[in-house]
Amino acid sequence: MFAFFCFERRRIFGEKKNLIFLAFISFLSAYFVWSGLNEYRQFQVEKKVFLKFEEERVKQFATYVQYGTFGFRLLFEASPLNLFFANSSILQDVESNVDGFEAIRVDSSFKGNKLFLKRGFFKDFAGILFVFGSLFMLYLGNLALASQVYLRFMNGCMSLKKFYFLTTAARLFWLDLFFLALGMGMFLLVRLGGCVFSRGETAIFLRYLFFLILLLDFFYLLGQFTAVLAGFRRVFFLWFFIAWFLCVFLLPEMSRISVFNESRSLESAEKVNLEKFRNLMALEKKFREYLKVNPTAPLDQVREMQKRFAVQFINSSYLVNTGLETKYLREVERVITGHERQSILFPTTYYQFITGEVSGKGYYGYLDFMNYIMELRNRFIQFYLKKRYEEPEPPVEPFVKNNENIFRSPSRLPATFPLGMLATALYGLALFILAFWRLQRLVFQP
Amino acid sequence: MISIRGLGLEHGDTLLEPLSLDIADGEIYFLLDRLGFDLLFQVLGGLRRAAAGEVLFAGGSAGNGGCQGAAFINRIADVADFETDARIADWIDFLCSACGFDRERIFKTLLVCNFHERHLKKRARELTPEIFKQAYLAVSLAVDRPNLVINDFIRGADKSFELKFNKLLLQMKAQGRAILYLGSDIFYASEIADRVGFIKDGRLLFEADAADLKEMDIKDLYLKFLN
Numbered sequence: 001m002f003a004f005f006c007f008e009r010r011r012i013f014g015e016k017k018n019l020i021f022l023a024f025i026s027f028l029s030a031y032f033v034w035s036g037l038n039e040y041r042q043f044q045v046e047k048k049v050f051l052k053f054e055e056e057r058v059k060q061f062a063t064y065v066q067y068g069t070f071g072f073r074l075l076f077e078a079s080p081l082n083l084f085f086a087n088s089s090i091l092q093d094v095e096s097n098v099d100g101f102e103a104i105r106v107d108s109s110f111k112g113n114k115l116f117l118k119r120g121f122f123k124d125f126a127g128i129l130f131v132f133g134s135l136f137m138l139y140l141g142n143l144a145l146a147s148q149v150y151l152r153f154m155n156g157c158m159s160l161k162k163f164y165f166l167t168t169a170a171r172l173f174w175l176d177l178f179f180l181a182l183g184m185g186m187f188l189l190v191r192l193g194g195c196v197f198s199r200g201e202t203a204i205f206l207r208y209l210f211f212l213i214l215l216l217d218f219f220y221l222l223g224q225f226t227a228v229l230a231g232f233r234r235v236f237f238l239w240f241f242i243a244w245f246l247c248v249f250l251l252p253e254m255s256r257i258s259v260f261n262e263s264r265s266l267e268s269a270e271k272v273n274l275e276k277f278r279n280l281m282a283l284e285k286k287f288r289e290y291l292k293v294n295p296t297a298p299l300d301q302v303r304e305m306q307k308r309f310a311v312q313f314i315n316s317s318y319l320v321n322t323g324l325e326t327k328y329l330r331e332v333e334r335v336i337t338g339h340e341r342q343s344i345l346f347p348t349t350y351y352q353f354i355t356g357e358v359s360g361k362g363y364y365g366y367l368d369f370m371n372y373i374m375e376l377r378n379r380f381i382q383f384y385l386k387k388r389y390e391e392p393e394p395p396v397e398p399f400v401k402n403n404e405n406i407f408r409s410p411s412r413l414p415a416t417f418p419l420g421m422l423a424t425a426l427y428g429l430a431l432f433i434l435a436f437w438r439l440q441r442l443v444f445q446p
Numbered sequence: 447m448i449s450i451r452g453l454g455l456e457h458g459d460t461l462l463e464p465l466s467l468d469i470a471d472g473e474i475y476f477l478l479d480r481l482g483f484d485l486l487f488q489v490l491g492g493l494r495r496a497a498a499g500e501v502l503f504a505g506g507s508a509g510n511g512g513c514q515g516a517a518f519i520n521r522i523a524d525v526a527d528f529e530t531d532a533r534i535a536d537w538i539d540f541l542c543s544a545c546g547f548d549r550e551r552i553f554k555t556l557l558v559c560n561f562h563e564r565h566l567k568k569r570a571r572e573l574t575p576e577i578f579k580q581a582y583l584a585v586s587l588a589v590d591r592p593n594l595v596i597n598d599f600i601r602g603a604d605k606s607f608e609l610k611f612n613k614l615l616l617q618m619k620a621q622g623r624a625i626l627y628l629g630s631d632i633f634y635a636s637e638i639a640d641r642v643g644f645i646k647d648g649r650l651l652f653e654a655d656a657a658d659l660k661e662m663d664i665k666d667l668y669l670k671f672l673n
Contacts, residue, residue: 003543007536015531149520149527152493156518157545157589445494 001166008170012140021136026182028128033186036083036124037193043077043093047406050075054405058398064388067396071099072405074376076369079360079411080195081205084125084186088352089361094369098377098405100384104325104370125186126355129212130348131248133179134219138244141223144171147232151443160443164436172220176213183209204411208358211351211417214424218347221431222247228435231442247348255349259339266335272328276321283309283317307389314385322374329370336363344416347424354417360409372407447471448516448593448624453499455485461648462486464499467626469641471504471592474615474625476639479646480673483628487597490626491518503593504624516593519586521601525578528570534581535566547588555584559610576607583611587618594618598629612638632668636660 012018054072061067074096082089092108122131144167145151154163187205191197197205226239287309291302340363343349356362383399414420448469455462462485469475477483488494490501503515522528530537541547559580570578583599600608615638619625627639635642636659644652644667654662 003540007532007540007544010536011530011532014533014536018531143531146530147527149523150530152488152491153520153528155493156491157541157547443493445488 001170004166004170005173008167009174012171012174018140021132021139022178025128025132025136028132029125029182029186030189032086032124032128033084033190034193036086037190037195039086040080040083040195047075047077051403051406054400055398058396058400061396064384064394064396067399068100068384068388071097071101071380072400073097074373074405074407076361077406077408078365079201079409080197081201081411082359082361083190083195084205085355085359085361087122087124088126088130088355089359090356090363091361091366091369096369096373098373098380100381104373104377106369106373126212129179129182129216130351130355133212133216134248134348135244137175137216137219138223138226138240140171140175141220141225142227142240144168144220144224145227145232145439148442151439155443160440161436164439168221168224168432172217175220176217179213179216180209183212201411204358204413207413207417208354211354211421211424214421214428215347215351218424218428218431219244219247221428221435225431225435225438228438228442247346251346252349252352255339255343255346255352258342259335262338263332263335266331267328269328272324276324279317279320280313283313303389310385310389314381318381322378325374329367329374333367336367339363340414340416344420344423347420347427350420350424354413354420357414358411360411362412364412364414365409368409369407376404447504448475448595448626449502451500451502453486453489453501454497455489455648456497457485457494462645463649465645465650466499467643467650469593469624469626471622471624472619473640474619474627474638476627476629476635476642478630478632478635478642478644479628480630482630483597487518487520487595487628490516490595515591516595517586517589517591519583519594519596519599521598522575522579522582525570525573525575528578528582531569533567533569534573537570538566538581538585541585541588545589547585548590549588551590552584552588555587555614556580558614559583559607576604579603579607580610583614587614592623594623594625596625596627596629598631600634601629601631608634632664636664 013022050073057070058067058072061070076091076094076096078089078091094106094108096104096106122128145164151160151163154160183205187197187202222243223240226243230239287305290305290309291297294301297305340353343353353362357364359365380399387394387397448467450465450467452464452466453462454464467475467477477486485494489496532540538547538549538552542549542552561577561580561584565573565577565581573581579599587594600611603611615625627635629635632642636656639659640656642654642656642659643650659667
């Protein structure tokens with residue numbers, strides 16, 4: 001056993017091209033973690049400016065009507081772990097405006113330096129390890145068993161089963177150790193760089209790292225399997241590239257297209273907004289009708305009627321609109337749950353799903369954000385109506401207290417995480433067994 | 447001693463009618479066939495099942511998971527088949543610790559072959575096929591087994607390597623090992639073997655002792671059995 005570990009260590013780390021590739025992966029990971037850390041720091045600075053601006057903004061409002069019309073902005077702050085997943089998350093840098101209007105808006109700004117913040121294309125720690133780590137593991141899996149002739153030679157020295165099992169175990173041990181050290185090293189460097197992670201976030205990162213290693217092991221076993229399947233022929237590299245492309249790009253893209261098709265069953269967000277607008281306007285019309293019928297009504301009476309209509313709005317139209325929004329959100333949630341279940345079916349699709357969730361900017365982060373907006377809107381409308389009709393012209397008090405206008409989206413692992421791990425491990429196990437079965441047929445011919 | 451009893455092979459066009467042979471300790475038996483013996487070598491090494499018959503090696507028998515009774519030396523068609531990304535020295539270390547190969551024996555063979563120390567630091571792909579053959583030979587002979595089966599190992603090798611190899615072969619013969627050499631080179635067979643068997647169309651047609659072979663016209667034998 002020890003001999004295998006020593007030999008495989010020398011095979012992997014004694015080969016110049018492997019070292020170059022490992023150095024390349026480490027360098028790129030470090031670069032993108034550093035870039036993520038810079039973005040995180042920049043966000044913290046901008047967050048302070050945002051809070052100050054919002055504070056100043058409320059002071060400028062002379063009346064509650066202005067406050068209700070313009071409302072306040074709500075900033076989405078992802079977990080600090082997001083710096084490892086800056087480009088792999090589902091949501092972009094988003095914010096919302098909480099006001100008296102019927103539509104809920106979630107926006108992404110392209111103003112100023114944000115115009116130059118181009119997201120996507122695996123440009124983060126999680127993406128680099130996913131693309132290049134998988135390629136490297138696939139390549140090393142392909143080289144592991146050398147050739148049919150070599151296996152026949154080794155079979156003269158020890159049983160094929162022992163050779164196959166120990167070679168795989170030893171190679172996976174060193175490669176896993178490398179990726180674990182890389183992940184932990186980056187995590188510690190970020191901590192040294194001043195980013196603080198809670199105990200829960202550390203645990204989530206470790207579990208993510210564990211899944212990443214399991215995924216990379218899957219690629220190693222896939223490489224080994226494709227090499228055996230092609231009978232160690234030199235045309236193998238084409239197979240190798242096809243297998244990698246299929247797993248890393250095609251299947252996740254197909255999963256994305258599938259969820260998009262699934263989401264087409266959802267009602268258009270504009271339709272929901274229109275329905276809410278109609279509900280609101282129906283009440284407005286009633287109030288206008290009242291003013292038409294009583295054009296000479298004194299101001300006090302009009303004001304009293306306004307208050308009564310507002311109460312009526314809260315008790316009827318607003319409740320209906322909130323119900324519409326909640327129903328719509330539950331439908332979105334149903335699509336997300338379906339997508340989550342579907343992504344378990346293949347390791348790479350599930351990896352893409354969990355990177356979003358671990359970053360805090362995933363689908364469930366979005367749902368929480370929407371729920372938070374609705375809860376805040378509810379409270380803001382009550383506050384606004386109460387203040388507006390309580391006394392003639394009270395001084396405007398800020399609604400937001402204790403940085404409530406910052407939504408902190410925590411890192412999370414979906415409930416299906418153990419199932420996803422199990423599915424990935426089973427894929428790996430199946431490839432390991434199938435490769436051995438085929439190998440036996442290659443070495444021992446009937 | 448190697449005993450082959452009624453060994454028959456059938457695989458595609460390749461056919462070997464039941465073959466019976468006894469190779470005594472300290473004897474080199476050269477089996478010649480124009481078509482080569484890859485299939486028979488696999489059967490002897492326990493990598494393939496024979497259609498009929500059995501092979502007995504003194505001290506063990508052929509079977510899956512390697513044969514304990516004999517050491518096997520196969521011809522090397524492509525050095526790339528042995529490319530593991532490891533240096534030759536690391537490969538030898540691994541074989542010694544994982545398979546219990548005798549390090550002293552390996553280095554003795556390498557010494558006989560004039561294998562330069564600097565080659566130990568190289569990988570298989572960085573060596574010429576001739577030099578890699580030396581390393582391969584050294585590890586193949588590292589296990590102390592009473593019998594030896596060789597498959598056309600010397601084909602294409604230069605004369606100096608052939609001479610070194612002959613020296614090793616004669617050493618092993620002197621140590622009392624039974625050696626079965628499978629090949630197609632009658633001239634080489636006449637140089638090294640004690641007995642030679644000619645196979646044509648899957649049948650052992652003719653057997654001769656080395657002494658008798660010297661009196662025969664080798665060219666005539668070649669044309670008759672191997673052309």
